[in-house]
Amino acid sequence: MTVVHFFSVLREAENLLPGKMGGCGTVGMAKEPFPIAYQFLSKDFHTKLSYNDFLKLFEGIGHINLLKLIPISDDQLFYEIETIEGSDKPITYFGYYYGFIKTVKDSEGFKIEEITRIGEDFLCAAYHGWAHDAKTNVDVRYGEWCHLIKQRYPMVKKEFIKYFRFLGNDDQYYMIVFVELTNGTNMEIGQFVWKDGKWAKIHFKPEDCLSRNQMSSCFS
Known part of the structure; x- marks a missing residue:
């Protein structure tokens, strides 16, 4: 549920880049969800990944949908997300990513300790x-x-x-x-x-x- 809530917060987050925009005005809740989502990371993860670097992970993205979340072991899950990304054309693109998330339990409950993310290539997979x-x-x-x-x-x-x-x-x-x-x-x-x-x-x-x-x- 920690991971589900993490992506639920990020769903309405936006970090589009100048010159590569999309939407009609403000998208979702803009950058307001990012500080909240950052708190889902463990203290050790915070020492490895600053908030600014965390924000950079979502550059160019205007919307996130969690598509798949599969438990693999007690502390590891597989996930796949769908994103809507801005462009320098008058259109936006869908992007798909997958990876693994590792969780850890501390005094506050379960936190995210590690995240990997890999983009999907639709021309190769065809x-x-x-x-x-x-x-x-x-x-x-x-x-x-x-x-x-x-x-x-x-x-x-x-x-x-x-x-x-x-x-x-x-x-x-x-x-x-x-x-x-x-x-x-x-x-x-x-x-x-x-x-x-x-x-x-x-x-x-x-x-x-x-x-x-x-x-x-x-x-x-």
Whole structure:
């Protein structure tokens, strides 16, 4: 809920740049929401990111919609937002971004400790490579590269989330989770192994298998 409220505050915030405007007069609540949104960040995050630098993160943006918010672990979430951005033409543009948010609990409740943001490319995604497709991504990275897949089970899809489960050659059960972005790309957002009767989050690097060619080297 902390993250939901954070984006709810930012929804009516505007930080358009001179010469790259949009709208008919004042947009939303102008810059009034930014100081409030900044208070959703943890004290440690404040030491790393000043208010002025926080404001710069939203330069050129006149409106923000939270599209997706997916819990990955107890303290990490995946998000996707839609923005309306100004331009030097008599039109405005939609922009789409995704990333991860890490939260922490302090004496005041939950705060945001870390945010990453990556823009979506609609021209690249229009001509999908194998890495953009979840099924092929799993087959190549976990199968061909790491030789980890002994038996893969049918994909389970719930709205925009795709779950791939497989039995590994090490006789452990794995689950790789993808989310379908607005531009059509399938983005991996979580890796899990079945342990002690539940799915436990792991950090897995299939890319390491290319150079070391050892299944055990994929773990970190």
